[in-house]
Amino acid sequence: MSLTKPRKATRNTLAEREAPEAGGRERLIAAALKLAAEKRSLLALGVRELGRMAGLNPNTFYRHFKSLDELSLAIIDEFAQDLAPALRSIRHSGLPVETVPQRTVEYVFDYAKQYPEAFIVGVRELHGSSGRLQQAIRARIRQVAQELAEDILATQGPTGLSAAIVEELTEPIVEHVFHRTLDYLEDPKRRADLVLRTTHFIEALIAGALTLKAQKRWN
Amino acid sequence: MSLTKPRKATRNTLAEREAPEAGGRERLIAAALKLAAEKRSLLALGVRELGRMAGLNPNTFYRHFKSLDELSLAIIDEFAQDLAPALRSIRHSGLPVETVPQRTVEYVFDYAKQYPEAFIVGVRELHGSSGRLQQAIRARIRQVAQELAEDILATQGPTGLSAAIVEELTEPIVEHVFHRTLDYLEDPKRRADLVLRTTHFIEALIAGALTLKAQKRWN
DNA sequence: TCAAGATGTAGACAACTGTATACGAAGGTG
DNA sequence: CACCTTCGTATACAGTTGTCTACATCTTGA
Numbered sequence: 001m002s003l004t005k006p007r008k009a010t011r012n013t014l015a016e017r018e019a020p021e022a023g024g025r026e027r028l029i030a031a032a033l034k035l036a037a038e039k040r041s042l043l044a045l046g047v048r049e050l051g052r053m054a055g056l057n058p059n060t061f062y063r064h065f066k067s068l069d070e071l072s073l074a075i076i077d078e079f080a081q082d083l084a085p086a087l088r089s090i091r092h093s094g095l096p097v098e099t100v101p102q103r104t105v106e107y108v109f110d111y112a113k114q115y116p117e118a119f120i121v122g123v124r125e126l127h128g129s130s131g132r133l134q135q136a137i138r139a140r141i142r143q144v145a146q147e148l149a150e151d152i153l154a155t156q157g158p159t160g161l162s163a164a165i166v167e168e169l170t171e172p173i174v175e176h177v178f179h180r181t182l183d184y185l186e187d188p189k190r191r192a193d194l195v196l197r198t199t200h201f202i203e204a205l206i207a208g209a210l211t212l213k214a215q216k217r218w219n
Numbered sequence: 220m221s222l223t224k225p226r227k228a229t230r231n232t233l234a235e236r237e238a239p240e241a242g243g244r245e246r247l248i249a250a251a252l253k254l255a256a257e258k259r260s261l262l263a264l265g266v267r268e269l270g271r272m273a274g275l276n277p278n279t280f281y282r283h284f285k286s287l288d289e290l291s292l293a294i295i296d297e298f299a300q301d302l303a304p305a306l307r308s309i310r311h312s313g314l315p316v317e318t319v320p321q322r323t324v325e326y327v328f329d330y331a332k333q334y335p336e337a338f339i340v341g342v343r344e345l346h347g348s349s350g351r352l353q354q355a356i357r358a359r360i361r362q363v364a365q366e367l368a369e370d371i372l373a374t375q376g377p378t379g380l381s382a383a384i385v386e387e388l389t390e391p392i393v394e395h396v397f398h399r400t401l402d403y404l405e406d407p408k409r410r411a412d413l414v415l416r417t418t419h420f421i422e423a424l425i426a427g428a429l430t431l432k433a434q435k436r437w438n
Numbered sequence: 439t440c441a442a443g444a445t446g447t448a449g450a451c452a453a454c455t456g457t458a459t460a461c462g463a464a465g466g467t468g
Numbered sequence: 469c470a471c472c473t474t475c476g477t478a479t480a481c482a483g484t485t486g487t488c489t490a491c492a493t494c495t496t497g498a
């Protein structure tokens with residue numbers, strides 16, 4: 001009986017990470033998400049703890065990441081690069097504009113349902129104690145918000161809100177949707193209600209900005 | 220030279236806690252806030268670490284709290300019971316209604332400036348890994364939101380929004396203001412801008428709700 | 439005044455941690 | 469084939485942690 005287990009083909013797909021056949025790197029990421037989601041902050045995890053949960057030797061961690069920081073940033077990158085373009089494509093899909101907010105909220109909720117730990121950990125670290133991770137997640141949020149602002153300005157024509165106002169609105173919107181995913185994950189039965197409320201929130205903010213502008217109470 | 224230090228009079232005031240003459244309990248709370256604000260989650264602190272920072276023996280912690288959980292809840296209670304009534308009194312002070320949002324935001328920002336660690340830790344734990352603390356902070360937020368909803372409904376008269384709509388709005392508002400305090404603490408120079416944006420946010424949400432209701436797009 | 443309770447300290451224990459050093463097995467490339 | 473790189477393992481060490489037991493000192497109030 002050999003002391004080291006046989007190695008298997010490496011899978012990089014998001015979904016295939018939990019498979020016990022996945023490569024060590026993937027198993028460590030899956031373990032980190034699982035542990036951080038149900039216990040403590042990513043950076044507060046222990047490499048031994050991770051190794052244990054991944055079924056690996058503690059030292060194996062250092063074969064793939066030189067620190068917990070590096071592992072965390074890898075996770076953030078992975079999901080952000082997957083989700084951001086998808087959101088943009090919803091708005092470019094030719095759906096009637098008035099249905100776009102709700103469709104977007106529903107898409108994000110579905111995505112969160114698919115990768116619950118990623119969202120739990122993501123929101124946690126957005127407000128967490130590591131400035132490094134906080135900044136990384138914020139940058140992704142800002143990017144999505146920026147793209148949203150561009151699209152709103154493009155579809156709205158020159159009659160509507162100024163760029164300054166729209167850009168002031170979109171970041172709170174993205175942040176709010178992000179936060180609401182946790183309410184959904186916490187109690188999926190509330191889905192319909194949460195989708196409605198979140199959509200209301202978006203519509204009310206935009207409608208309110210238009211109203212205030214028309215009343216010369218803003219800019 | 221005695222082995223144990225002389226004890227001093229106990230001060231319970233929020234502000235006097237940092238004084239090196241304060242009682243052990245207050246010193247431990249101050250140490251916990253300081254450490255948690257700049258390092259990791261409250262529950263992830265070590266009792267030895269706390270003792271060190273407070274200048275006390277590790278075991279002294281157990282004289283005052285039976286767990287980190289208990290200490291954390293004590294901190295939350297203390298600040299919530301201090302801040303919530305103050306916010307309500309702003310709205311009952313007879314100020315012109317249109318100035319109340321901005322005044323409230325300014326008051327909260329001032330308060331956050333006075334107890335920065337409390338806000339840093341508060342927002343952290345609101346999204347943290349302890350369901351217990353999360354629930355506690357949420358309950359306080361909901362309470363403030365509920366009181367705000369009552370006051371809006373009272374001053375607005377029967378012509379305005381329904382209770383259901385107002386209650387749907389106030390929780391996101393309180394949450395948003397809570398989050399913005401951290402942006403302010405992070406970069407106090409942005410204060411004027413942040414006060415303006417946060418006020419805009421509140422006004423836009425309410426104006427938007429009114430507009431949507433008038434257009435029959437909501438309820 | 440003196441006993442009780444609250445508050446603090448000291449020392450010890452086993453458990454766990456990060457990480458350094460060293461070795462083994464598999465895959466790819468010459 | 470031989471060789472290097474990648475991935476994984478085993479062992480070890482020193483430092484830190486939570487918490488138990490035992491003891492010291494201050495404050496209070498009967």
